[in-house]
Amino acid sequence: MRPLHALSLSAVIAALPGQISVQSVQPTGHRTDVPVGAPIAITFAEPVSRASVHARSLRVFGRWSGVATGTISFADGDRTVVFTPSRPFFCGETVTVYLSQAVTAASGNRLTGGYTWSFWTAPARGSRNLVLERTIPVRRTGEGGIRVYGAYAGDLDRDGAPDLSVPCEDSNDLRVLGNDGCGNYTSPVPFGLPSNARPSTNEGHDFDGDGFIDLAVGNILSGTISVFLGDGTGGYRAPQHYPSGAQTRGIAVLDADGDGDIDLVAANRSGNNLTYFANRGDGTFDAPVAFDGGGSGETAIAAADANGDGIADLFVGCFNSGTVTLLLGDGAGGFTLSSSVPVTGNPWMIAIGDVDRDGAVDAVVCTSSQPRVALVRGDGTGGLLPAVDYPTGAFPIAVDLGDIDGDGALDFVASNFQGTTFDVYWNDGNGGFGGRLTLNAPRAGSCALVVDDDRDGDLDVLGIDELADVILLFRQTETWPAGVERGACTARLRLDQRARAAGFGAVPPHPVTAGATLFVGVSGPAAQPFGLFAGVALTPGPALPFGIVNLAPAPVVVLPGGATDAAGEALVALPMPGGVPGAALAFQAAVLDPAHPAALHTSNPEVAALQ
Numbered sequence: 001m002r003p004l005h006a007l008s009l010s011a012v013i014a015a016l017p018g019q020i021s022v023q024s025v026q027p028t029g030h031r032t033d034v035p036v037g038a039p040i041a042i043t044f045a046e047p048v049s050r051a052s053v054h055a056r057s058l059r060v061f062g063r064w065s066g067v068a069t070g071t072i073s074f075a076d077g078d079r080t081v082v083f084t085p086s087r088p089f090f091c092g093e094t095v096t097v098y099l100s101q102a103v104t105a106a107s108g109n110r111l112t113g114g115y116t117w118s119f120w121t122a123p124a125r126g127s128r129n130l131v132l133e134r135t136i137p138v139r140r141t142g143e144g145g146i147r148v149y150g151a152y153a154g155d156l157d158r159d160g161a162p163d164l165s166v167p168c169e170d171s172n173d174l175r176v177l178g179n180d181g182c183g184n185y186t187s188p189v190p191f192g193l194p195s196n197a198r199p200s201t202n203e204g205h206d207f208d209g210d211g212f213i214d215l216a217v218g219n220i221l222s223g224t225i226s227v228f229l230g231d232g233t234g235g236y237r238a239p240q241h242y243p244s245g246a247q248t249r250g251i252a253v254l255d256a257d258g259d260g261d262i263d264l265v266a267a268n269r270s271g272n273n274l275t276y277f278a279n280r281g282d283g284t285f286d287a288p289v290a291f292d293g294g295g296s297g298e299t300a301i302a303a304a305d306a307n308g309d310g311i312a313d314l315f316v317g318c319f320n321s322g323t324v325t326l327l328l329g330d331g332a333g334g335f336t337l338s339s340s341v342p343v344t345g346n347p348w349m350i351a352i353g354d355v356d357r358d359g360a361v362d363a364v365v366c367t368s369s370q371p372r373v374a375l376v377r378g379d380g381t382g383g384l385l386p387a388v389d390y391p392t393g394a395f396p397i398a399v400d401l402g403d404i405d406g407d408g409a410l411d412f413v414a415s416n417f418q419g420t421t422f423d424v425y426w427n428d429g430n431g432g433f434g435g436r437l438t439l440n441a442p443r444a445g446s447c448a449l450v451v452d453d454d455r456d457g458d459l460d461v462l463g464i465d466e467l468a469d470v471i472l473l474f475r476q477t478e479t480w481p482a483g484v485e486r487g488a489c490t491a492r493l494r495l496d497q498r499a500r501a502a503g504f505g506a507v508p509p510h511p512v513t514a515g516a517t518l519f520v521g522v523s524g525p526a527a528q529p530f531g532l533f534a535g536v537a538l539t540p541g542p543a544l545p546f547g548i549v550n551l552a553p554a555p556v557v558v559l560p561g562g563a564t565d566a567a568g569e570a571l572v573a574l575p576m577p578g579g580v581p582g583a584a585l586a587f588q589a590a591v592l593d594p595a596h597p598a599a600l601h602t603s604n605p606e607v608a609a610l611q
Contacts, residue, residue, distance in 0.1 A: 018107075018109045018110075019109055019110060019111070019112045020044055020045060020046060020048070020103070020104065020105040020107075020109040020110060020111050021044065021045045022042060022043070022044055022045075022099075022111075022115050022310055023043045023044060023045050024042075024043045025040075025041065025042050025043070025097070025117055026039075026040065026041040027040070027119045028119070028359070029117040029118065029119065029305060029308065029359065030117075030118065030119060030120075030304075030353065030354035030359060030360065030361050031119045031120065031354075032119070032120040032122075032353070032354060032357065032403060032408055032409065032410055033120070033122040033403075033408040034095070034119050034120065034121050034122060035121070035122060035496065035513075035516075036088035036089045036090070036091060036121045036122070036496050036497050036519070037085060037088045037089075037496055037516070037517055037518075037519050039082055039083065039084045039085070040060060040082070040083040040084075040085075040097055041075075041080055041081070041082045041083075042080065042081045042097075042099065042115075043076065043079055043080045044079050044080070044081075044105065045079075046079065046105045046106070046107060046109065047077055047078035047079050047105060047106045047107075048074075048078055048079070048081060048103060048104065048105055048106065049103075049104045049105065049106050050074060050078065052102055052103050052104045053072055053074075053081050053103055054072070056100070056102070056209065056260055057099065057100045057102040057103050057260055058072065058081065058083060058097075058098070058099055058100075058103070059097070059098040059100075059206075059260060060083060060085070060095065060096070060097050060098075061095070061096050061098070061205060061206065062089045062090055062093050062094070062095050062121075063093045063094040063095070063096075063154075063204075064090045064093045064153050064154055064155060064162045064451055065089050065090040065093060065155055065162075066154055066155050066158065066204075066206065066211075066212070066213045067206045067211045067212070067213075068083075068085050068086075068087075068089065068095070069085070069086045069087070069211075070083050070084050070085040070086045071083070071084050071086070078106065083097075084517075086573075087160075087519065087571055088496055088497050088519040088521075089121045089497075090121065090155075090162065090451075090452060090497060091121055091122070091123040091124060091452045091457050091458070091459070091497045091498065092120065092121060092122070092123035092402050092403055092406075092450070092451070092452055092458075092459045093120070093121055093451070094118055094119070094120055094353070095118065095119055095120070095121060096116060096117070096118040097116060097117055097118070098114065098115075098116050098255050098260060098262075099111060099114055099115040099116065099310075100114045100255070100258060100259055100260030101113060101114045101258040101259060101260075101331075102259075102260060111258075112258070112331065113257075113258040113310075113311055113330070113331020113332060114255055114257075114258030114259070114260065114310070114311075114331060115258075115310035115311075116254070116255060116305060116310060116311070116312050117305055117310065118304055118305070120353065120403065120410070122403070122406070122408065123402075123403055123404075123406045123452060123457060123458050123459050124406050124456070124457030124458045124498045124500050124502075125405070125406035125407070125458065125500075125507075126404055126405040126406045126458040126459060126476045127405075127458075127476045127477050127478070127479075128404070128405050128426070128435075128437070128476070129476060129477045130404075130424065130437065130439060130460075130461055130474040130475065130476055131474065131475065131477060132439070132440075132472055132473070132474055133473045133474070133475045134472075134473045135442075135470050135471070135472055135473070136177065136185055136470060136471040136472075136473065137469065137470050138166060138168070138175060138177075138188050138469045138470060138471060139469045140187075140188065140190075143171075145170055145467070145469060146168040146169075146170050146171035146173075146469050147168060147169040147170040147171075147466045147467075147469070148166050148167070148168045148169075148175070148446075148464060148466055148469050148470075148471075149166075149167060149168070149169050149200050149446050149447060149464065149466045150166065150167050150199075150200055150201060150202050150447055150464070151164055151165065151166045151202075151447065151449055151462065151464055151471070152164070152165045152166075152202050152203065152204045152215060153449050153451040153453065153462070154204040154213040154215070155213065156176065156178070156212070156213055156230055156234045156235070156236075157178070157232070157233055157234035157567070158211075158212070158232075159181065159565075159567035159569060160181065160455070160521070160567070160569050160571075161179040161180070161181040161182075161183075161453075161455060161567075162179055162451055162452075162453055163176060163177065163178050163179045163234060164176065164177040164179070164185065164462075164471065165202070165204070165215055165236075166188070166464070166471070167199035167200055167202055167217055168190075168199070168469075169198045169199060169200055169220070169466070170198075171190070172192070172193045172194065172195055172196075172197045172198065172199065173190040173191060173192050173193055173199075174190070174191045174193065174199060174202075174215070174217060174228060174236070174239075175188035175189065175190050175191070176188065176189045176191065176234065176235055176236070177189075177471075178234050179453065180489070181455065181489070181523055181567065181568060181569065182454060182455070182489040182492070182523070183453045183454030183455070183460075183473065183475075184489075185471075189235060191228060191235070191236050191238075191239070193217075193219065193226055193239065194219075194222060194241070196221050196222050197219040197220075197221060197222045197224070197226070198219055198220040198221040198222070199217045199218070199219050199220075199226065200217075200218060200219070200220050200249065201217070201218040201248065201249055201250050201251050202215055202216065202217045202218070202251065203215070203216055203251045203252065203253050204216075204253075205253045205262045206230075206262065207227060207229065207261075207262050207279060207283040208229055208282055208283025209261070209281070209282075209283070210229075210230075210232070211232075212229075212230035212231070212232045213230050214227065214228060214229045214230050214236075214283060215227075215228045215230070215236065216228075216251050216253065216264055217239075217251075218244065218248035218249065218250065218251050218266055219244075219248060220247050220248060220249065222241075223243060223244055223245055223246050223247065223248060223268070223271070224241045224242060224243055224244055224248065225241070225242050225244045225248060225251065225264065225266055225277070226239040226240070226241050226242075227239055227240050227241075227242070227283065227284075227285070229283050240284065242277060242285055242287075242288065243288065244266040244268060244275050244277075244288055245266060245268030245270075245271030245273055245275050245288070245290065246268055246269070246270035246271035247268055247269040247270035247271065248266045248267070248268050248269075249267055249268070249269045249298075249299040249300070249319075249348075250266065250267030250298070250299055250300045250301035250302075250316075250317075250349075250350075251264060251265070251266055251267070251301065252264070252265045252267075252301045252302055252303040252314060253303065254303035254312040254314075254329075255312065256276060256278070256312060256329060256331075256333045256335075257278060257331070257332055257333040258311075258331045258332070259279075259281070261279035261280070261281045262279055263276065263277060263278050263279045263285075263333070264276075264277040264279075264285065265277070265301060265303070265314060266288070266301075267293065267298040267299055267300060267301040267316060267317075268298060269297045269298065269299045269319050269320075270297075271290075271298075272296055272297060272298065272320070273290045273291065273292060273293060273298060274290070274291055274292070274293045274298055274301070274314070274316065274335075275288035275289065275290050275291075276288060276289045276290075276291065276333060276335075278333060289333070291335060292337075293314075293316040293318060293325060293327065294316060294318070294323075294325035294326075294327060294337040294340055295316065295318025295320070295321040295323040295325050295340065296318055296319075296320035296321040297318050297319035297320030297321065297346075298316055298317075298318050298319075299317055299318065299319040299346075299347055299348060299349075300316065300317030300319075300347050300348060300349045300350035300365065301314060301315065301316050301317070301350065302314075302315045302350050302351065302352045302363070303315075304352050304361045305361070306326055306328065306338075306360070306361055306378050306380075306382055307328060307338075307380065307381050307382035308360075308380060308381075311328070311329040311330065311331045312329050313326060313327060313328045313329050313335075313338075313382070314326070314327040314329070314335055315350055315352055315361075315363045316350075317343075317347025317348070317349070317350045317363075317365050318347060319346045319347055319348065319368075320346070322342055322343055322344070322345060322346055322347070322367075323340050323341065323342050323343065323347075324340070324341055324343055324347060324350070324363055324365055324374070324376045324384060324387070325337060325339065325340045326338045326339040326340070326378070326382065326383070326384050328382050338382040338383065339382060339383045339384040340384070341376055341384045341385070341386060341387055342387070343365060343367050343374040343376070343387045343389075344367060344370050344372065344374065344387070344389060345367025345368055345369045345370030345372065345374070346367060346368045346369045346370075347365045347366070347367055347368070347374075348366050348367070348368040348396070348397045348398070349365070349366050349397060349398045349399055349447075350363055350364070350365045350366075350399070351363070351364045351399045351400050351401045351412065352364070352401070353401045353410045354410070355375065355377075355401070355409070355410050355412075355427060355431045356377065356430055356431025357408075357409060357429070357430070357431070358380070358431075359380060360377070360378040360379060360380030361378050362375065362376065362377045362378050362431070363375075363376045363377075363378070363384075364376075364399050364401060364412050365387075365399070366392070366396035366397055366398060366399045366414055366415070367396065368395055368396060368397055369395075371391060371392050371393060371394050371395070371396065371416070371419070372389045372390060372391050372392055372396070373389070373390045373392055373396060373399060373412065373414045373423075373425075374387040374388070374389055374390075375387065375388045375389075375390065375431070375433070377431065390425060390433055390436075391436075392414045392416050392419070392423045393414075393416030393418070393419020393420070393421040393423060393438070393445065394416055394417075394418035394419040395416060395417040395418035395419065396414045396415065396416045396417070396419075396423075396445075397415060397416075397417050397446065397447070398414070398415040398446065398447035398448060399412055399413065399414050399415070400412065400413050400447075400448055400449055400450045401450065402450025402451070402459050403427075403459065404424065404426075404450060404458075404459045404461070404476075405426060406458060406459075407427075407429065408429070409427035409428070409429045409430075409431075410427055411424065411425060411426050411427050411433075411450075412424075412425050412427075412433070413425075413448045413450055413461055415445040415446055415447045415448045415463065415464075416445040417444050417445055417446060418444075419445060420440065420441045420442070420443060420444055420445055420465075421438050421439060421440055421441060421445050422438070422439040422440075422441065422445050422448050422461065422463050422474075423436055423437070423438055423439075424436065424437040424438075424439065424461065425437075439461065439463065439472075439474055441463055441465045441468070441472065442465050442467075442468040442470065443465055443467035443468045444465050444466055444467040444468070445463065445465070446463075446464045446465055446466040446467075447463075447464045447466075448461055448462060448463045448464065449461070449462040450462075452497070453473070454475060455494065455497065455499065456478065456487065456498070456499045456500055457494070457497055457498030457499060457500050458476050458500065459476075460473065460474060460475045460476065461474040461475075462474070478500065478501075479505065479506070480501055480504075480505070480604075481501070481504050481505030481506075481539065482540060483539050483540020483541055483548065483550075484501055484504045484505070484539055484540070484541065484548060484550055484604070484605065485541070485547045485548035485549075485550060485588075485602050485603065485604050485605060486501075486604055487499045487501075487603065487604035488601070488604075489523065489524075490524055490525060490591065490593045490595070490596060490601045491522075491523070491524050491547070491589065491590070491591040491593065491601035491602060491603040491604075492522070492523040492524070492603055492604060493520065493521070493522055493523075493587060493588065493589045493603040493604055493605070493606055494519075494520070494521035494522075494523075494606070495510045495512075495518060495519070495520060495521075495587065495606045495608055496510065496512075496518065496519050497519070497521065498510055498606070499604055499606065500606075501604055501605065501606065502606045502607050502608070503537055503584060503586065503605075503606065503607020503608075503609070504537065504539055504550070504605065504607070508609075509584050509607040509608060509609035510606060510607065510608045510609070511608075511609055511611045512576050512608045512609070512610060512611065513576065513610075513611060514576055514577065514578045514579060514610050514611075515575070515576060515577075515578065516575075516576050517573050517574065517575055517576070518573075518574045518575075518576050518608060519571060519572075519573055519574075520532065520559075520571070520572045520573075520574055520587060521569065521570070521571050521572075522564065522569070522570045522571075522572070522589045522591065522603065523564070523568055523569055523570075523591075524564050524568055524591035524592075524593060524601070524603075525564065525568055525591070525592070525593050525594070525595070526564060526565070526566050526567065526568045527563060527564060527565070527566060528563060528564050528568075528591060528592040528593065528594075529561065529562070529563045529591075529592045530561050530562065530563065530564060530570060530589050530590065530591040530592065531558070531561045531589065531590045532558075532559040532560065532561050532572060532587065532588075532589050533551055533556055533557065533558060533559060533587070533588055533589070533590070534551075534556070534557045534559055534585050534586065534587050535551040535552055535554075535555060535556040535557060535585070535586055536551065536552040536555070536586060537550060537551070537552070537584065537586035537605065537607050538550050538551055538552045538586075541605075544598075544602075545597065545598040546590065546596070546598040546600040546601055546602050547601055547602030547603075548602060549588070549602060550586065550588055550605035551586055551588050551605070559572065559574070559587075560572055564591070576608075576610065578610075579610045580610070581610055581611055582609055582610065582611070583609065583610045584607050584608065584609045584610075585607065585608050585609075586605055586606070586607045587605065587606050587607070587608065588602060588603055588604075588605040588606075589602075589603040590602050590603070591603060
């Protein structure tokens with residue numbers, strides 16, 4: 001006869017809910033060519049409870065565009081959850097989906113540890129011809145050196161354009177440069193930090209769940225992280241400071257414990273460790289928990305699912321030991337060393353993405369003491385493959401990934417401090433890199449971002465020189481054919497975030513799927529009426545007082561218009577009908593502009609083709 005307590009324990013265990021599992025997701029993890037308006041779908045092994053799926057348990061975040069809003073629907077007998085975004089993501093950005101453990105099955109089974117994955121949106125095709133269009137000073141008038149290092153290109157005011165947040169090591173502040181929507185920036189606005197901080201590494205996310213981007217900054221001298229909560233108007237509130245460890249050099253954002261709130265992990269070079277900060281749910285954090293990063297001198301860090309289990313893992317660059325390590329997350333805030341590989345040199349910064357398009361995330365690491373970047377591929381099961389080196393300029397200290405030429409494969413940009421250059425390497429489509437393009441900096445190649453900052457659809461390179469204290473805007477050249485209206489800030493039209501005269505000259509039409517939503521964006525002066533029209537493309541078009549018209553006189557369809565908002569933006573969502581594949585439709589807008597001689601300005605035309 002079994003003891004009574006054993007019988008009671010068995011009954012309790014039998015009554016406990018089991019775990020609901022995710023069977024598939026769309027878009028698939030680490031994909032690099034996802035349309036900016038694509039719906040997101042999660043299929044579970046059993047029906048889910050509809051009440052458990054909501055804006056807190058299903059969160060979608062674009063690296064630059066921020067919190068995604070949208071509608072949640074159910075299909076396949078409630079086994080599939082579909083999130084349809086209400087506005088497009090930015091071109092060429094990483095999008096991360098977070099499911100919290102609050103998601104339950106109709107049976108009561110739970111999503112233990114949550115589930116997360118990432119993908120990249122597709123940019124427009126690029127010219128590969130990057131030219132320095134503008135240099136932006138970050139110092140204020142009469143100010144000495146401030147050592148601007150690092151940058152984050154998040155849309156702080158949700159006007160649809162990436163703003164710049166740049167930490168300045170010597171002036172001990174964070175400076176914000178607002179984007180006017182066309183890649184022009186306001187004068188820097190400083191947000192102060194303690195005098196002994198030396199802010200550097202930084203990463204953005206919505207930590208307090210209010211829908212606006214916040215920023216976490218690691219401070220080298222004070223061994224702290226400072227969390228700036230966004231104020232929703234393009235700035236930040238006073239920061240909160242947390243002790244992290246000696247020489248904090250790297251920050252990763254992730255949901256480490258599956259509760260749906262975004263946590264932090266800091267890499268501390270002199271502390272020889274990592275520190276984990278659990279989010280309390282309101283943008284404040286628990287005391288740090290230190291753990292070993294698997295090497296010595298943990299400096300660089302990034303988070304992504306490396307083994308396909310839906311739990312975020314950590315890629316760590318260890319400066320002293322010259323290694324890259326991979327730590328697998330357990331979904332409860334813990335991490336275990338899974339793999340370690342040596343690299344030639346001392347890792348300083350790391351960027352991650354699926355460079356060879358095999359479905360597994362890889363790491364690109366700048367190795368500082370040696371003039372090279374190391375590519376460390378992941379095997380998709382939690383292992384790392386031997387490093388492959390690519391030469392760079394002297395003392396490479398930063399790296400970023402992005403599909404700069406728009407061919408569906410991630411390229412990288414390395415920043416070379418002593419070489420005073422930025423090296424762009426083109427991906428051959430299979431994870432091999434060649435065709436190195438070198439861009440020059442005035443005094444130091446400190447770091448670079450790959451982002452569509454002027455919102456034409458292709459990716460730009462924003463370089464930072466921490467000795468000259470400037471931001472360098474390297475943009476891809478555009479060719480507008482004769483007889484076609486150019487895009488301008490006073491009247492610009494975008495199809496799915498692209499404004500490159502698609503369908504005219506050598507540029508092919510923008511492909512859209514029948515039945516999908518086409519996002520038509522119109523930019524112009526603030527609070528001004530606009531009209532939106534569709535028809536047959538005409539080139540060359542007649543030049544009229546208000547611009548070139550590139551729609552044939554008939555037939556012309558008048559689409560829903562409206563007025564731009566306070567930021568000069570408007571968005572029209574158009575469901576695409578069925579039709580003959582290849583059938584094309586041209587779009588053009590006319591925006592009221594009191595400053596224009598004709599008080600009206602015609603936008604650039606764009607052509608969409610059904611596929």
